[in-house]
Amino acid sequence: MIALVLLGGVGRSVDAPEAITPEVKIDNFSFGPATITVAAGTTVTWVNRDDIPHTVVSSDSMFKSKALDTDEKFSYTFSKAGTYSYFCSLHPKMTGQIVVR
C-alpha cells in the first residue's frame, strides 16, 4: 500500500523528493531499465534479483559496489550532470547507463 501511494505521488508532486529513488533491477543477467534519466542529486539504487552475485561498476571507476548477493542493494548519488556508463565486473556483457540532467 505504501509503495502505491508513493508511486502515485512521483508524477504529480515536486514537493516529495524523498519518494524519487529510482531503482534498477538486476534480473536475468541484465540491468533494467538499462538506461534511466534522473535529475542531479538523485540517488539510484540497484537491487539484485538473480540467484548469482553481480556488481555495479562505473566504467570510469567513479563508483563500484561490492559483490551483491541475491536481494542485496547498492546505492549511489549522482550529483553532477552527465552520462554514466556502468557494467557488472563479473559478467561484463551486462551494461547500463545513468543519464543525469
Add this chain to the structure above:
Amino acid sequence: MSQELDDPKAADVHDDGVDRRGFLKCMAWAGTGLVWTMSGGIPVSQAFAKSIGKYGKSSDLTFVQISDSHMGFNKPANTDVIGTLKTAIDQINGLAVQPEFLLHTGDISHLSKPEEFDNVDQILKSANAKEVFYVPGEHDMLDDGNGKAYLERYGKSAKGAGWYSFDKKGVHFIGLVNVVNLKAGGLGSLGEEQLEWMEDDVQHLKHSTPIVVFAHIPLWSVYPEWGWGTEDSAQALGYLKKFGSVTVLNGHIHQIMQKVEGSVTFHTARSTAFPQPEPGKAPSPGPMNVPAEQLKSVLGITDVSFVKRKHSLAVVDSTLA
C-alpha cells in the same frame, strides 16, 4: 549445430572417413560417460567402460578435473553444495585408476569468503590425491583485495593474478587466469602481461611435448552473447600451434562442451554445484533448477588420462549420479 557424442555416428566419422571439416564445425554436446581420445588430431569417441579398460590401466598419467564448486551457494538449484562436492570426491576416490592430482578450474567459492574456501579445502583433504592445482574463477575474486585472498591461499608461487606452469611425466601444464580486469561489454581476458609470460613459457619446449592448458572461462568462443569466451584466447593458442597435442580444459559454463580444431582439443567440465542452461536456451545463463532426484545426473567430474606411447589423451566425463 550440436551433436550427441554417444551417437554411434561420432565414432564413424573416423572409421568411414566422413568429411572431417564438416564434423569439426559441430559444437558437440556430450552424453554421460563419453570418451574422447585424441590420436594424431583425429577425434575418436568410445564407450565409457571400454575406454577405462583400454586407457585407464595402462596410462602414463591420470588426473581429474573438478570445477565450479561454488561453495556458499544455497539457492534452489542446489541447497547442498557441500554434499555434492563430497560426493564428487568420493567418486574420485572410487576410480579404478587413482589420479595423481586434481585440477580445479575455478569458482571454488561463491563469494570469496574465507569460510567458503575453508570448506572446500577441508573436503578436498579427503581426496586420495593430495596435490591440487587451481585457477581462479570470477567468483574467487570478490574479496576486498580483488583476488588477494585467493592468491594468498592458492597462488603463492604463481605469477601475476595467479598464472603458472608445471610439468608432470613429460606433460606441460599451463594454468591461466582470464577472470580479472574484465572490460565493459567484453569477454574473459588474459591480458598482455600473462600472454607475454605464456609465450616465453612454451618457447623452449619440444614440439612433441603434450600441452594441457587450464583456465576458468572457455578459451574458445562457446557463446559470446553470454560472455562464454575469452577475447584474447586466439593469441594464447597461437603460441601453441607448433605442438602436436594440446588439450584445453575449462569450466565456467557448468556443462560439457567439446571441440577439436587441428591438434587442439577443447573441453569444458560439469560443475559440482549446479547446472547452467545450454547456450541461448534460457533468458540468461543463471543456475538451472532441475528436480532434486535429477541433480546429480547433471553434475560431475572429468577424468583425463594420457598415454605416452600412443600420443593420445582420453577425457572421460562422469556424472555424480
